[in-house]
Amino acid sequence: MQSVLTEKLWAYIVHNNPDLMISLQEDYSVTRYLEEKVNAVLPMVEQLLGEGRAPYIIEELCLNAMTEELQPSRYQYIRSVIEEEFNGDYERMKENGTLTYEVVNLIETCKGIFSDFDFNSENETNRHLRYAIIGQVHDYLA
Known part of the structure; x- marks a missing residue:
């Protein structure tokens, strides 16, 4: 689930926030940024898994949580x-x-x-x- 969330977050940034993408690349902090964002939603993942939610729903809810501060673009x-x-x-x-x-x-x-x-x-x-x-x-x- 972590790798899927990381990929989805990066795809979101590339499409909606290329300014952030460039900044992260210039600072060599892409990996750190993505790891911090994904780690922050891991408790949410565990809770939703415990509730029996479908993986695609978990991914969408977590992506929304990770990108909240990046919206609107x-x-x-x-x-x-x-x-x-x-x-x-x-x-x-x-x-x-x-x-x-x-x-x-x-x-x-x-x-x-x-x-x-x-x-x-x-x-x-x-x-x-x-x-x-x-x-x-x-x-x-x-």
Whole structure:
């Protein structure tokens, strides 16, 4: 179960938080981070196994617990803004292979905005947040 959880967590990070992935790789701390996260949910695994829960349910519940602080994804948020509002730039970056790199750079560029709005799942649909991000992306791409 530990190896499955580790693989699922890493896949989640690669897909939704490439900025974290890059940071962990630069610090050579991928293994430590994954082990800490998985070890933190092992009591939950034991409890759910004791309750007779199906493995796929245990995996999903544990993945949700391990990724709670990573949600919502700033990467996915910015990526969707670029795709919807700057589609020509989105397609160009996608074609030349720089989309992930540029979105990761934009996460850093938009850090203050995310902080000012206290970006979380309750306010990710806030139109003022979206407008602020659109403005920052526009400035970045100009």
